[in-house]
Amino acid sequence: MTFESLEFAFFLPVVFVVYWALPARAALQNAFLVLAGVAFYASWSFGLLWVFALAATVDYAIARYLEAVRPPPGAADAAAKRRMRLALGASVVYNVGQLCWFKYVGFFADSANVLMHRLGLPADLPVLRLALPIGLSYWTLQKLAYVLDVYYGRVPACRSPLTFAAFVTFFPQLVAGPIVRGSEMLPQLERPRRLDPDRLAAGGGAFLLGFAMKAFVADFLGQKVVDPVFADPAVWSAAGHWMGLFGYAAQVFCDFAGYSLMAIGVGRLFGFELPVNFDYPFFSTNLMEFWRRWHITLNRWLFDHLYAPLVAGNGWFKGRFDSGLLLVFGVSGLWHGATWGFVLWGAMHGVGLVVQRRFGDYYKTLCRKDRVWVQRRKSTGYKAVAWLLTIGFFVLTLVPFRAGGLDATLSFARGLFTSPGTLLPAVDSAMSLHNLAWSVLFLAGYHAFGTTAGRRWRAQLAALPPVARGVAYGAMIVFLFVFMPTSGSTFVYANF
Amino acid sequence: MADSASLRASEGDDAALAPAPADTQAPGAAPQDARRRWRALAATVLAAVATIALADLALQRVRPLFPPVRHVHEGVADLAAGDPTVLVLGSSHARSFDAVKAAVESRTSGRQRLVTVPVEMGGFTSYLWVLEHRVAPLLVARRASLRHLMLVTTFYDACSTEVSRSDLNVPARAWTIGHYLQDVREGGLSDFNRNYVRERAKGLAPWSVLVQDRGAGNIAHALRQLVQPETKGEIVAEARAILEAQHAGCQDERELVSLARIADFAAARGLALTVVLFPLVPDIVSEQARRTTLAWYDERARNLSIEKDFRVVDLTTSTPLVLGDFAPDLDHVTAAGNARFAAWVLDHDLRWLLDP
Secondary structure (H helix, E strand, O other): OOOEOOOOOOOOHHHHHHHHHHHOOOHHHHHHHHHHHHHHHHHHHHHHHHHHHHHHHHHHHHHHHHHHOOOOOOOOOHHHHHHHHHHHHHHHHHHHHHHHHHHHHHHHHHHHHHHHHHHHOOOOOOOHHHHHOHHHHHHHHHHHHHHHHHHHHOOOOOOOHHHHHHHHOOOOOOOOOOOHHHHHHHHHHHHOOOOHHHOOOOOOOHHHHHHHHHHHHHHHHHHHHHHHHHHHHEEEEEHHHHHHHHHHHHHHOOOOOOOHHHHHHHHOOOOOOOOOOOOOOHHHOOOHHHHHOOOOOHHHHHHHHHHHHHHHHHOOOOOOOHHHHHHHHHHHHHOOOHHHHHHHHHHHHHHHHHHHHHHHHHHHHHHHHHHHHHHHOOHHHHHHHHHHHHOOOOOHHHHHHOOOOHHHHHHHHHHHOOOOOOEOOOOHHHHHHHHHHHHHHHHHHHOOOHHHHHHHHHHHHOOOOOOHHHHHHHHHHHOOOOHHHOOOOOOHHHOO | OHHHHHHOOOOOHHHHOOOHHHHHHOOOOOOOHHHHHHHHHHHHHHHHHHHHHHHHHHHHHHOOOOOOOOOOOHHHHHHHHOOOEEEEOOOOHHHHHHEEEEHHHHOOOOOOOOOEOOOOOOOOOHHHHHHHHHHHHHHOOOOOOOEEEEEEOOOOHHHHHHHOOOOOOHHHHOOHHHHHHHHHHHHHOOOOHHHHHHHHHHOOOHHHHHOOOOOOHHHHHHHHHHOOOOOHHHHHHHHHHHHHHHHOOOOOOHHHHHHHHHHHHHHHHEEEEEEEOOOOOHOOHHHHHHHHHHHHHHHHHHHHHHHHHHHHHEEEOOOOOOOHHHHOOOOEOOOOHHHHHHHHHHHHHHHHHHHO
16 A cells, blocks of 8 residues: 555554554554554565565574674674674675565566577577565665664664564555664664654644645646656657656656655654655756755665775775766666666766766866856856756656666657657646646745745744644645545555 | 765755654653643644535535435345346446336336446446356346346447556445455555445545545536536537547447457346447537447447347437436436436337336
8 A cells, every 4th residue: 555545544543543552662662563564565565575574584683693793892803704794795695686586687687688689699588577575675775774784883783673673664664765774763663652742743744745745746747747648759749748758857756755755754653753855856956966865865875885885995996986976876777677768867877977076076176277166156157057957967867767668768859859749748628737737836836945935934834823734734635635636556666 | 975974965854844853852841831732733633624624515515415326236235135127237327227117117017127236437347347246146046037137338338448447446336345355365455456445435424525526526627617617518519529539449349348248148147138328418429429439339239239149229319318308417317307218218119128
């Protein structure tokens, strides 16, 4: 079940009431959270629950082993360190192997067959199409980060199997993140939670805002603008292609940022604070800033556990920042899915970041020669061009991300400039136009609240009397009841 | 180069919505403060609920709640409880046959007994599901008198929507909890089986137009009518255009395969099958629609009737029903229209119903 589904509307109140009716003891609350998490996970893929349970057991055991064999600080116990490296290697192999097996084995076999056929070699590798355990990409990274943190001594290994089980099965972030660190969640799980009205209010507000982003904006744009255009690009005009592409940028943002807000909101309802996943990424004026603001928890994982150890370690990548960036975004592309479209998307962003880094270095030399370049960088014109380039680049790279295959990508990209089609999406009915206008207004309003002035408005809104806030929430719910689309949809990022 | 610290969200992100975590607040905060915060939360929730309730009442003035109508599970229950001679299965149009049923049962002194099973939004695939999963077990058990199966259809039953959309589950209203659990066990919660929950959830709030209208779009349409009212002529023109355009989307051979299987179902159980092509508003049936959308369906149904030996009764434009006999949706017939329809068909194409 997804957060926006009807089933969740029954699941959440029941779990909420029972959870808070329990005595305020961490063990009891965690046990119930595990039950709720298992039920939530089983609603997606009951048959693959064992994959999830086994993976959690393996990492719990390895982390405990790491803690047990860790030599005391300052001691030079080579054998213990070797055992720790072996244990860490086992966790990495298990987690990455599991990810590759379920997610990539079919893709690699398929690609190898195509390549060998093109080389004129006989090839017929069996192509396995396996059911993907839901959320695999998220909980694998979360557990791997935990084992790495234990290995490096950044967090102690969790002693209680129950607490660890609650950590990995915490249902608000089980399916699509945010990818939390052990240091963020385990201390919260070890303490008993108590009902707090402010936290409940903030949780409800975040959930409602995220719900509107997902269930109204993202679903409307997906159904009426994006899906029709990408399904059959030839019938849509060049302007229709651009609408589809910008619509997809807005859809994927509202879909995932909305999901993340709902996850944060539900987390608060149960007394937890989850990390923020989006921070107004469309305000970014360079790509690095963009990736600091978009899917924050994935990107900090990639930089903490892949990029930083590589470029700051002693291996071939040491000091090779460009190669590190290309690798990280190659991995990020593949993480999103096993298609060449995602690989191309990752490569484009890797190259984009390298170009930006080189340009930054070049610009610094200009600044050193003449301070006027420093002033230019602060000018509105420079910022406007930088913003256009950043967001324009991001939007254009969504073509391979959404179109899928390379042929489809090229075909869609051509359609952005010339298309035999004549149609425009979402203009066929007054209702579609109405919802399109509201979606644009919603996005504009959301981002207005992210500006400096907007933060003041937000503070003023938060200071409104409770009754006025209640009326606003009620009006929003009525609007959603009347206008949000009905046909079922899942979260775009739940498929990754 | 970015590190994890710089990758953290900057100030002003959506965490700003969060309060300070409870455990970081001053210990031993005054109980009055706690009471004040709980009161504020309660006031917010109550104001939100009151707003929704008032909006619901206000919207009922714009779009009144529909009176309860008969659905498939009620039809199946009547079939299980009674011993009918004619089973009338169809989409919402099957409800028009409640008037026929009353007239027939009165005029034959109960010797001919009809039971109507309306499958809202139904097409041939969903009719087949209802027959195989809900009707067949009842026929095996008893129902000795059942002789006729009447299928109330239009060209719309051969549209591709139902078989091509995994999220559409028309027979969900006919599901029992067992069908739902079995589907969940086999494939988890899905858009398909969610239809069952959605239908049952609507039953929890029959007094709320917001709940009842969810997904139907009638409130939005009524609001638009307030702002920009459409004339009857515009509505008719729109319906005419839709009928003509459906030529493209309503030629799904897969639906006709289901019709063939329904014919086999009837033949295997010794039931005489009659396929009724239900009346359309005469004003929306243009010459173009007659030549395209309607001709395709009519021809397929007739060809199949020869192959499978069943009767086709085409009432599309032959009845005396006029625009005023139809509801504002230009699809369903009013109560007065149904009475006229019943009287007319029993004197003409369905006269045989009076001769059990």
